[in-house]
Amino acid sequence: MGSRSSHAALIPDVENIRRETGFSQASLLRLYHRFRALDRSKKGYLSRVDLQQIGALAVNPLGDRIIDSFFPDGSQRVDFSGFVRVLAHFRPIDDDTGVRDPKQPEPLNSRTNKLRFAFQLYDLDQDGKISRHEMLQVLRLMVGVQVTEEQLESITDRTVQEADEDGDGAVSFLEFTKSLEKMDIEQKMSIRILK
Amino acid sequence: MLRAALPLLGLPLAAAGAAEEPTQEPGSWGEPPPGLALFRWQWHEVEAPYLVALWILVASLAKIVFHLSRKVTSLVPESCLLILLGLVLGGIVLAVAKKAEYQLEPGTFFLFLLPPIVLDSGYFMPSRLFFDNLGAILTYAVVGTLWNAFTTGAALWGLQQAGLVAPRVQAGLLDFLLFGSLISAVDPVAVLAVFEEVHVNETLFIIVFGESLLNDAVTVVLYKVCNSFVEMGSANVQVTDYLKGVASLFVVSLGGAAVGLVFAFLLALTTRFTKRVRIIEPLLVFLLAYAAYLTAEMASLSAILAVTMCGLGCKKYVEANISHKSRTAVKYTMKTLASCAETVIFMLLGISAVDSSKWAWDSGLVLGTLFFILFFRALGVVLQTWMLNQFRLVPLDKIDQVVMSYGGLRGAVAFALVILLDRTKVPAKDYFVATTIVVVFFTVIVQGLTIKPLVKWLKVKRSEHHKPTLNQELHEHTFDHILAAVEDVVGHHGYHYWRDRWEQFDKKYLSQLLMRRSAYRIRDQIWDVYYRLNIRDAISFVDQGGHVLSSTGLTLPSMPSRNSVAETSVTNLLRESGSGACLDLQVIDTVRSGRDREDAVMHHLLCGGLYKPRRRYKASCSRHFISEDAQERQDKEIFQQNMKRRLESFKSTKHNICFTKNKPRTRKASRKKKDGVANAEATNGKPPRDLGFQDTAAVILTVESEEEEESDSSETEKEDDEGIIFVARATSEVLQEGKFSGPVLDTENTEGQHTVCLQCTFYVEWRNHGLALPLIQHVFISPDSDCCAQVARVS
Numbered sequence: 001m002g003s004r005s006s007h008a009a010l011i012p013d014v015e016n017i018r019r020e021t022g023f024s025q026a027s028l029l030r031l032y033h034r035f036r037a038l039d040r041s042k043k044g045y046l047s048r049v050d051l052q053q054i055g056a057l058a059v060n061p062l063g064d065r066i067i068d069s070f071f072p073d074g075s076q077r078v079d080f081s082g083f084v085r086v087l088a089h090f091r092p093i094d095d096d097t098g099v100r101d102p103k104q105p106e107p108l109n110s111r112t113n114k115l116r117f118a119f120q121l122y123d124l125d126q127d128g129k130i131s132r133h134e135m136l137q138v139l140r141l142m143v144g145v146q147v148t149e150e151q152l153e154s155i156t157d158r159t160v161q162e163a164d165e166d167g168d169g170a171v172s173f174l175e176f177t178k179s180l181e182k183m184d185i186e187q188k189m190s191i192r193i194l195k
Numbered sequence: 196m197l198r199a200a201l202p203l204l205g206l207p208l209a210a211a212g213a214a215e216e217p218t219q220e221p222g223s224w225g226e227p228p229p230g231l232a233l234f235r236w237q238w239h240e241v242e243a244p245y246l247v248a249l250w251i252l253v254a255s256l257a258k259i260v261f262h263l264s265r266k267v268t269s270l271v272p273e274s275c276l277l278i279l280l281g282l283v284l285g286g287i288v289l290a291v292a293k294k295a296e297y298q299l300e301p302g303t304f305f306l307f308l309l310p311p312i313v314l315d316s317g318y319f320m321p322s323r324l325f326f327d328n329l330g331a332i333l334t335y336a337v338v339g340t341l342w343n344a345f346t347t348g349a350a351l352w353g354l355q356q357a358g359l360v361a362p363r364v365q366a367g368l369l370d371f372l373l374f375g376s377l378i379s380a381v382d383p384v385a386v387l388a389v390f391e392e393v394h395v396n397e398t399l400f401i402i403v404f405g406e407s408l409l410n411d412a413v414t415v416v417l418y419k420v421c422n423s424f425v426e427m428g429s430a431n432v433q434v435t436d437y438l439k440g441v442a443s444l445f446v447v448s449l450g451g452a453a454v455g456l457v458f459a460f461l462l463a464l465t466t467r468f469t470k471r472v473r474i475i476e477p478l479l480v481f482l483l484a485y486a487a488y489l490t491a492e493m494a495s496l497s498a499i500l501a502v503t504m505c506g507l508g509c510k511k512y513v514e515a516n517i518s519h520k521s522r523t524a525v526k527y528t529m530k531t532l533a534s535c536a537e538t539v540i541f542m543l544l545g546i547s548a549v550d551s552s553k554w555a556w557d558s559g560l561v562l563g564t565l566f567f568i569l570f571f572r573a574l575g576v577v578l579q580t581w582m583l584n585q586f587r588l589v590p591l592d593k594i595d596q597v598v599m600s601y602g603g604l605r606g607a608v609a610f611a612l613v614i615l616l617d618r619t620k621v622p623a624k625d626y627f628v629a630t631t632i633v634v635v636f637f638t639v640i641v642q643g644l645t646i647k648p649l650v651k652w653l654k655v656k657r658s659e660h661h662k663p664t665l666n667q668e669l670h671e672h673t674f675d676h677i678l679a680a681v682e683d684v685v686g687h688h689g690y691h692y693w694r695d696r697w698e699q700f701d702k703k704y705l706s707q708l709l710m711r712r713s714a715y716r717i718r719d720q721i722w723d724v725y726y727r728l729n730i731r732d733a734i735s736f737v738d739q740g741g742h743v744l745s746s747t748g749l750t751l752p753s754m755p756s757r758n759s760v761a762e763t764s765v766t767n768l769l770r771e772s773g774s775g776a777c778l779d780l781q782v783i784d785t786v787r788s789g790r791d792r793e794d795a796v797m798h799h800l801l802c803g804g805l806y807k808p809r810r811r812y813k814a815s816c817s818r819h820f821i822s823e824d825a826q827e828r829q830d831k832e833i834f835q836q837n838m839k840r841r842l843e844s845f846k847s848t849k850h851n852i853c854f855t856k857n858k859p860r861t862r863k864a865s866r867k868k869k870d871g872v873a874n875a876e877a878t879n880g881k882p883p884r885d886l887g888f889q890d891t892a893a894v895i896l897t898v899e900s901e902e903e904e905e906s907d908s909s910e911t912e913k914e915d916d917e918g919i920i921f922v923a924r925a926t927s928e929v930l931q932e933g934k935f936s937g938p939v940l941d942t943e944n945t946e947g948q949h950t951v952c953l954q955c956t957f958y959v960e961w962r963n964h965g966l967a968l969p970l971i972q973h974v975f976i977s978p979d980s981d982c983c984a985q986v987a988r989v990s
Contacts, residue, residue: 034686056683058837059830061806062673066680090681118670118677142672145832147804158797159665179666188674191682 017081021088022107031087035080045077046070061141065121089117092190114189115180119173129170132160250297253284254538272643274388274541278636281545289549298550299543301611305498308536309608310488312384313499314481315533316408317506324401325507331583331591332405335599339406339575340379340413346571348375351563359559366623369425374627376417377613378568378634382606383407383499384537385635389604389643393650399595403602411499411608412448416440418612419495426620451497455504458487462505463512463709470711476521477528480513512709540607544635547610554629561630565637573600594653601646604638605631665801672805806833 018028036042038050048067057063070078070086078086091109106113122130122138136156143152163171163179171179254277261276262268268276288297325332352371354360366374386407390400420440424432462483469476484505491501514522547553576599584590591599613631618624806829 031685037686051684052841054683054686057680059834060676060680060683061833061836062676063680063837064840066677066684087681087685090678118674121673121677138673139669141836142669142676142806143801143804144806144829151804155665155797155801159669162664163666179664180670183667183671183674185674188671189678191678191685 013081017084020081020108021084022091022109023084023088028084031084032080035083043077045079046083047077062121065141069117069121086117089114090189090191093186109190111185112177114185115177116173118189119176122176129168129172130160130176131170132156135160135171250542251535251539254542255535257542258538270644272389272392272647274385274537275640275643277538277541278545278639281542282548283545284542285546285549288546297543297546299540299547299607299610299614301615304540304607304611305492306489308540309384309499310485310502311529311532311536312387312540313408313488313502314484314506315529316383316387316404317503318484318510318529320404320503320507321397321401322507322510324397325405328398328401328405331402331587332409334579334583335402335406335576336409337413339572339579340381340410341417342575343379343568343571344376344417345372346375346575347379347564347567348372350567350571351375351560354559354563359563361557361559364557364560364623364626366621366626369421370621370623373418373421373425373616373621374613374630376414376421377609378564378605378631380410380414380605380608381407381603382608383411384540384608385604385606385639385643386602388537388541389639389646390602393598393602393647395595395598395650398589399591399598402591403599408499408503409448412451412497413444414608414612415497416444416447419443422616422620426617447495447497448500450494451491451500452504454491454494454496455487455501455506456508458483458490458501459505459508460709462509463516466513466516467709467711469517473518473521476517477524480509480517480525481528484509512706516709516711541639544607544610548632548636553614553625554632555625556629557626560626561633564630564634568605568634569600572603576600576603594650597653598646598650601642601649604642605635606639607635610635665797668801669805676806 014028017023018025023031035046038053039046040050040053048071051057051067051070057067060066070083072082085108088108093109093111119130120126122134124134124137136152139152139156139159147155160169160171163175165175165178166172257277257280258273261273285297348368348371351360351374352366352368355364355366355371381403383404386403390403420443424436427436462480465479465483466476469479484502487501487505488498491498517525576596580591580596580599609631613624613628616624616627621627
């Protein structure tokens with residue numbers, strides 16, 4: 001499968017991307033092929049429409065939000081480096097322990113950054129907090145129709161209450177992280193083939 | 196694989212007839228009766244069919260009785276109950292007739308009882324899942340079975356050398372290997388019967404189940420090879436024989452699969468032409484599948500593989516070709532036959548055990564076998580899983596491994612094979628028979644009974660580590676969904692390249708050949724009653740005053756909305772969500788304080804209500820229930836809501852775009868969609884007036900499961916062929932506008948192009964993709980693609 005056009009030289013700006021995301025050559029190539037396959041009209045970038053073509057996303061409750069996450073800051077197109085940057089969050093965590101230059105920015109697939117990615121999916125208005133309203137919206141997305149509005153509201157209240165420590169009625173990123181400290185994020189948000 | 200000359204049901208039944216009628220009417224038809232007899236007892240004439248019917252009736256009545264008690268059926272799998280019933284009945288017959296009458300005859304078993312079950316499994320197997328996990332399945336089936344056979348056989352021989360097996364069991368190494376080969380195969384009937392009760396995730400299910408189907412080839416080969424070696428005598432076996440044995444493995448398996456595919460092809464081809472004779476369609480399906488089985492048997496290839504491949508291969512085309520009613524008929528009949536056959540098998544197993552003249556007991560052999568099969572299976576599973584996890588994208592964890600090794604049940608196939616042994620060549624046959632009976636009983640009863648509590652305990656144990664808070668529960672689901680979505684974006688469902696190639700080949704050649712022409716012409720037409728559409732909802736949603744679709748004769752289920760659902764109690768939610776959903780059931784019992792109780796209640800509410808992400812789906816190959824898959828329902832709901840939202844966002848962006856007028860457009864009658872479906876998308880909120888639909892450039896959106904995941908879409912798709920069709924109309928403005936500040940779509944490529952789709956964002960696009968199956972098609976087209984260009988050949 002990788003033998004068709006196997007040169008990394010095809011990928012624009014490959015060195016920078018590699019450094020930033022930490023992907024291996026093979027993974028980048030694979031992602032590049034995927035990018036090209038999604039970009040049906042060969043524009044060189046992906047628009048929302050291209051991503052919406054993936055049918056399986058239409059039956060995923062968070063599908064649209066994921067698509068939106070590829071288009072930060074309201075842009076309408078994503079090029080390959082943007083595409084890869086988002087996907088880099090899902091790279092499995094490297095096993096090198098601790099020997100990292102503290103001055104360098106954290107790699108995109110660190111636990112904090114993975115959590116931040118998820119946090120941004122909840123926090124639609126990007127104000128750094130998940131308000132009760134935003135939590136309610138997420139719950140509405142994720143829960144089937146047999147749960148009524150009142151039940152949803154009470155669940156939202158409890159959820160926010162549980163996580164909220166400073167009592168401001170919203171969940172900040174730190175509170176979010178704290179509530180998930182026991183969860184194995186590394187495994188839940190990693191795709192193995194993206195090494 | 197079997198001596199087909201073996202008598203069928205007739206023989207035991209006739210014997211039974213003789214036993215039950217010790218006082219025969221002397222010369223009941225030899226001499227003329229003394230006078231005109233008003234009434235004669237004609238037992239002999241109806242004996243055979245009557246007995247068959249009677250047995251099946253007894254079995255069915257037994258099932259009814261079992262299900263009267265909910266408690267019993269939730270604890271004990273049906274297969275156990277049936278075996279126990281068989282034991283009881285066998286005991287009765289033995290007591291009455293002083294000899295065991297009914298047996299599980301291998302001939303009957305292989306020719307009549309096994310094919311329906313295998314056909315049912317093959318036909319309803321989720322093929323996408325199957326092919327995704329094919330590597331794992333093949334590994335377990337081939338390597339695992341070989342490993343099991345050799346190690347068990349060798350260990351038993353070792354046991355004999357060590358003196359733990361009595362010397363009256365005269366068996367050499369080859370005999371033990373023969374025995375090992377027949378006892379090591381996981382049985383599809385038993386596995387399916389038990390796993391139905393235990394809800395495991397779909398990957399695990401398909402692996403165990405696929406393994407049980409595919410290991411038939413290996414078992415057949417091993418059995419035959421060992422049998423012939425035994426017959427030849429161990430001294431005469433030469434190296435070439437070993438090589439031939441290995442070669443025959445490939446011949447048997449690939450040959451069996453090839454036979455299956457040939458018949459699948461034939462079946463698909465013939466159903467293409469049955470338009471005028473709809474009534475024979477179900478018959479064709481069964482006959483050709485059965486013929487595949489028999490042909491493979493005749494050529495001594497693997498018949499199970501043949502039928503499985505036949506079912507897998509033909510399903511797509513057959514479903515497209517035959518009528519709706521025929522499909523229902525096929526589905527129900529298959530399930531009925533399979534269920535009936537399974538019931539009879541288990542009952543006969545019970546009965547056959549009672550005949551003690553057929554078996555001889557040796558404790559060492561029995562206990563040794565039991566221990567070894569469990570031990571070596573567990574060991575084999577662990578080793579293979581470790582190896583497979585290096586390559587698998589979703590690793591199989593410890594619980595999966597436990598379930599896999601514990602769920603390797605032996606069943607009727609092993610029994611039938613052991614009965615087939617020739618006593619003159621294999622002197623230890625009786626001991627083997629006894630051992631097999633004990634093994635089968637043990638696995639089906641003991642393992643069947645305990646697997647459900649075991650799984651529950653393990654899952655609870657796993658989730659015990661973190662008693663999940665509401666937050667964690669919710670976020671876990673969120674992460675699972677996110678992961679699934681990103682996996683889809685990355686497109687990593689493995690074997691992508693080959694699947695694409697296959698699908699292209701299929702589209703270009705196979706579908707054209709095997710599918711009825713109308714099957715995909717119909718797809719082009721929106722109001723095709725073939726679909727059950729949510730048009731009314733879509734229209735009412737989109738419609739701001741335009742025409743409403745009327746009188747298409749469609750039944751339109753309305754979109755579920757949150758407020759319209761009646762209040763459901765927590766217990767209902769819990770019951771609906773099934774046993775796998777919420778496993779901290781004990782929490783509710785141990786909770787005392789009101790606050791915590793409320794917490795727990797909410798927990799269950801959430802648990803029960805959350806959509807299940809991909810990894811947690813339950814397998815749905817049930818023989819006993821043909822209910823709409825919860826999976827499908829969930830997909831439908833999510834899909835509808837997503838489309839609603841997209842439409843909303845599209846509408847809101849359109850409103851941002853300034854439109855001046857609303858010009859009706861002439862629509863050319865192209866081979867595509869439109870006509871008949873009115874649509875209206877208000878441009879700047881003003882309802883369009885007097886638009887005949889000839890005037891509107893209608894573009895329809897159907898949603899497609901991209902990447903042509905046909906079999907996958909048959910899950911999302913349902914056999915009811917649902918789709919949501921949005922109809923939105925493009926206006927010329929938008930066309931001529933050419934540029935606009937709409938944030939939704941990029942406009943670069945539209946300079947100078949008049950493309951309808953661009954602006955409407957949603958459009959329909961079937962073209963001649965040659966889409967055979969009614970897929971949910973979601974296609975967003977980008978402006979300069981050629982589909983769009985065709986649609987937009989306007990003014």
